[in-house]
Amino acid sequence: MEQINNDNKIKYINYCIATFAKQYRMSLLAAFNYLDRYGGLAFLDECYEAEHLLSIEDAINDIAIICKNNGGQLE
Template sequence: MQRVSEKDKIEYTVSLVSDFAKKHSLSTTQAFNYLDRFNAIDFINQHYNITHTLPYKEILDDLALYCKNRGGNL
């Protein structure tokens, strides 16, 4: 199995945060803070090997649900 670089994880996370922000009409800072508050950033980092293989739209929807299940309200 090939080792994942931190650069790849960071680029993927930045891309997700940016698209999450657009989808929910937030600034990127607001999106990052929201995702971080409900531990979605940690989830992305811990499960990168799986999440980056799934359809992108599905991941964005799943992140919203993940946060909602932890008290988020988007």
């Protein structure tokens, strides 16, 4: 059961990275590096149980706010 949850979390985080990259017109690698550097990935990992129940737009907004609060500078 734990393996299924981990697989779902990985798929969800990958989807969030791809959606974030598309929304902010970044490459996947740039989005991954940005989210890793400014805490967005850690937030998604730690808060997966709640975040995956929200719309993808809400999740992307949440990680953008987390990153901005940690020094990230997106428009």
